[in-house]
Amino acid sequence: MIAAPFFAGAQVDRSYYYESISQKFTVNEDTTVDVEETQTYRFNGEYNKGWRSIPLNKVSDITEVEVIDAATLIPLVRVFSSLDKTDPVSWGKYYVSRSGGNLNIEWYYRAQNESRGWILKYRLIGGVSFLKEKDELYWNLLTDYDVPVLRADATVVIPGNTYSPNDLQSEIYVQSAENPNKIIQNNRTYYFSADNIATRGVVTIAAGWPEGLLDRGAFWRQFLLVHYVPILSVFIILATIIFITVYWYRTEKVGQGRGTIVPEYEPPRKLPPAMAEVIVREKVTPKGWAATVVDLAVRGHVKITEQSFELFGKLFASWIPKNYVIERADSPKTDPLQDYEKKFMEVLMPAGRFSTKEVKIDRIRGRQLYVEMKKLEKELYKETELDTNAYAKPVSKDAYSTIGLFILLFGGVFSVPFGLEMAERGFRYLILVAVVGLCSLAIWLFVKFEARLSAEGAISKEEWLGFKMYLEKAEKYRLQNLTPETFEKFLPYAIIFGVEKQWGKAFEGITLEPPNWYSSTGQVHAAAFGTSSGGFSSGFSASAFSASFSSSFTSAFSSSGGAGASGGGGGAGGGGGGGGGGAS
Numbered sequence: 001m002i003a004a005p006f007f008a009g010a011q012v013d014r015s016y017y018y019e020s021i022s023q024k025f026t027v028n029e030d031t032t033v034d035v036e037e038t039q040t041y042r043f044n045g046e047y048n049k050g051w052r053s054i055p056l057n058k059v060s061d062i063t064e065v066e067v068i069d070a071a072t073l074i075p076l077v078r079v080f081s082s083l084d085k086t087d088p089v090s091w092g093k094y095y096v097s098r099s100g101g102n103l104n105i106e107w108y109y110r111a112q113n114e115s116r117g118w119i120l121k122y123r124l125i126g127g128v129s130f131l132k133e134k135d136e137l138y139w140n141l142l143t144d145y146d147v148p149v150l151r152a153d154a155t156v157v158i159p160g161n162t163y164s165p166n167d168l169q170s171e172i173y174v175q176s177a178e179n180p181n182k183i184i185q186n187n188r189t190y191y192f193s194a195d196n197i198a199t200r201g202v203v204t205i206a207a208g209w210p211e212g213l214l215d216r217g218a219f220w221r222q223f224l225l226v227h228y229v230p231i232l233s234v235f236i237i238l239a240t241i242i243f244i245t246v247y248w249y250r251t252e253k254v255g256q257g258r259g260t261i262v263p264e265y266e267p268p269r270k271l272p273p274a275m276a277e278v279i280v281r282e283k284v285t286p287k288g289w290a291a292t293v294v295d296l297a298v299r300g301h302v303k304i305t306e307q308s309f310e311l312f313g314k315l316f317a318s319w320i321p322k323n324y325v326i327e328r329a330d331s332p333k334t335d336p337l338q339d340y341e342k343k344f345m346e347v348l349m350p351a352g353r354f355s356t357k358e359v360k361i362d363r364i365r366g367r368q369l370y371v372e373m374k375k376l377e378k379e380l381y382k383e384t385e386l387d388t389n390a391y392a393k394p395v396s397k398d399a400y401s402t403i404g405l406f407i408l409l410f411g412g413v414f415s416v417p418f419g420l421e422m423a424e425r426g427f428r429y430l431i432l433v434a435v436v437g438l439c440s441l442a443i444w445l446f447v448k449f450e451a452r453l454s455a456e457g458a459i460s461k462e463e464w465l466g467f468k469m470y471l472e473k474a475e476k477y478r479l480q481n482l483t484p485e486t487f488e489k490f491l492p493y494a495i496i497f498g499v500e501k502q503w504g505k506a507f508e509g510i511t512l513e514p515p516n517w518y519s520s521t522g523q524v525h526a527a528a529f530g531t532s533s534g535g536f537s538s539g540f541s542a543s544a545f546s547a548s549f550s551s552s553f554t555s556a557f558s559s560s561g562g563a564g565a566s567g568g569g570g571g572a573g574g575g576g577g578g579g580g581g582g583a584s
Contacts, residue, residue: 014045016583018149019115023141025156025207030218033124033137038070039581040117047583048085051106052120053144056098058576060126060223067094067107070117076107083108085584102579125223127576130216134169136208140578141192143202147582152177153193156207159214163187169208176201202578233435240439261462263470268463271388272338273492278384279457280464280496284377286550288496292344293326293549294542295492297517300333301345302326304545306520307357322544323357329517338387340380347372356552390457468497474506484512491542500542515540 019040026034041050054062067076069092076094083090085108094107105120129136141152165184174180176198182205183191190207197203224231267276273291274284296302305325328349337345347369348354359365385391453461471494474482487507494503518540 014047016041016043016045016047017147018042018145020151020153021142021149022152023154025137025139025154027128027137027156027158027214029159029213029215030222031126031128031214031216032222033127035120035122035124037120037122038117039120040070040115041111041583042115043111043583044113046110046112048091048110049106049108050118050581050583051104052581053102053104053579054122054577055102055579057101058127059124060219062103062122062124064121064123065096065103065105066119066121067105068119068121070119073119076118082106124576126219128214128219130219131208131211134208134211135214135216136206138206139204139576141203141205142197142580143578144200144580145197145582146199146580148199149197149201151193151195152197152203153191154205156190156192156205158188158207158209161187161209161213163210163213167210169206171206173204173206174202177203204578229432233432236435236439240443243443258459258462261465261469263473264463264466265470266467267490267493268460268467269388272341273496274340274380275338275384275388276464276493277496278381279388279390279453279461280468282453284380285496287498287546289344289373290546290549291492291495292341293348294495294545296341296345298488298492298515299335300517301329301337302332302349302517303329304518304540306518306540306545307355322541322548323355324545324548325356326354328352338383340376340383343376343379347376356548359552388457388460390453390460467493468499471497471503472499474503482506482510484510487512488515495542495546500546504542 019042020038021040022038024036026036028034037052039050039052041047056062066078068074069076076092079093079095082095082097083093088110090108091110092108094105097104103122107118109116127137127139129138137156139154141154142149165187168184168187168190170182170184170190170192172180172182172192172194174194174197177194177196179193179195180203181191181193185191190205192203192205194203271279273295274288277284277288277291293302293304297304303326305327307323307325326349328345359369471490487503491500491503494500
């Protein structure tokens with residue numbers, strides 16, 4: 001028999017153990033189970049808080065939690081935050097929370113050198129297992145208690161029936177416990193017990209009865225009744241996502257433009273590459289800025305120098321990522337620049353020079369570049385809107401619609417767990433109000449600010465996609481005048497569309513001299529534009545430059561920021577429930 005030596009506590013004069021833990025399970029026809037758990041402690045020294053933790057992983061929910069003084073049968077008062085256990089004002093109160101996948105109950109009192117007991121009441125939803133030919137309550141009475149328990153027992157009561165006790169099954173499994181006992185008292189009542197359960201000992205019971213005694217369909221009705229607020233919240237979020245998707249499709253895809261795309265042999269409306277990308281993608285990407293650099297070079301405003309790496313020879317040099325230096329041209333051309341292009345050159349080369357290698361290393365410069373480029377993006381968007389009349393709703397304010405989508409995503413991720421917590425606190429409808437508010441805000445932001453092409457802009461987008469078609473399939477049009485000048489002139493646009501290799505392939509077999517705006521610090525024998533033949537013998541690789549330049553921007557931006565147990569299977573600790581408890 002376990003007695004006084006089995007104490008817990010850091011101090012010799014302060015310890016406790018459980019005289020008994022007694023549980024009664026009343027199984028209802030609607031499949032819920034009402035639990036009445038009486039915990040009797042023996043205290044040596046003063047204690048002020050008891051606690052119980054029940055895992056939620058094997059049940060749908062635990063509701064209607066109460067704590068009652070076993071001696072007086074007076075219910076404790078529920079509060080909605082943890083209290084100071086030493087404050088007399090806290091005594092006689094209890095708090096329920098959810099964390100770590102457990103339902104946690106703690107209650108406050110004053111007990112000293114005495115035996116005290118409390119009754120914990122709660123309702124299990126989804127605690128009964130529906131097996132092939134029977135129903136079963138498979139439950140851990142205790143698993144993780146930090147002190148010994150002298151005796152644990154449980155009574156299971158099922159609804160009235162016409163079965164005989166022989167139609168029922170029961171089993172008990174124990175670890176680190178003595179005298180396991182099971183009795184089927186009649187056709188409604190099971191009794192289980194075990195003695196001298198050591199620290200972290202396990203007692204698991206299984207009670208089975210024929211199928212048909214419970215209304216299995218009631219489980220789903222009960223589940224919906226308990227969880228209707230988070231379920232409705234998820235439904236509202238999904239409905240919002242569907243609405244936004246349908247709205248976007250109808251406004252962006254249906255009835256826009258001419259509906260056909262045909263090849264275009266010149267850049268439509270002679271827009272620069274970055275503006276073209278804004279019209280096609282409704283944003284500018286690092287590729288768009290790389291294309292802008294090449295465009296400025298072709299037009300004579302900057303020069304590009306490749307910094308070659310030849311320590312291990314030319315063969316290995318081709319495998320190493322390239323770095324580039326961009327410098328203002330000594331005698332720049334006089335053709336007019338767009339306002340955003342002037343600003344871009346100032347941001348990129350404040351001292352007349354930019355190195356992809358240096359910006360990857362210099363975090364301060366990277367942060368500065370990030371801030372300035374974000375401002376420049378907005379200026380580009382506004383300039384594109386004014387110059388092209390392509391947007392019915394400005395792309396410069398599209399960030400607000402992104403915020404709306406973020407709000408929707410945030411609400412979707414946190415609505416269910418937050419809703420369960422609010423329901424536990426008695427504020428069941430608060431999460432529903434919050435979800436409705438967030439979804440309404442998301443819809444308003446998206447509808448009001450989501451960038452939308454005008455009829456003219458939709459036609460312009462189709463024209464640009466036609467130009468992409470030409471760049472991508474240019475080798476089919478060899479009879480046309482494919483000159484070196486055309487090659488350089490259209491190269492920036494090939495970069496924004498990601499078809500620079502296809503564009504270069506159209507010039508295979510044509511001798512192209514190295515451009516005067518490009519040089520290399522070493523001899524790098526790589527075919528121009530990533531093609532396998534043709535091009536410059538010491539040539540500019542548009543793909544390599546775009547990758548290196550985009551990588552430097554990415555670096556800058558990132559620097560900113562089964563079978564049932566009652567039939568004979570199973571084992572100790574395999575059921576639902578269990579958990580631990582204690583005092584402090």
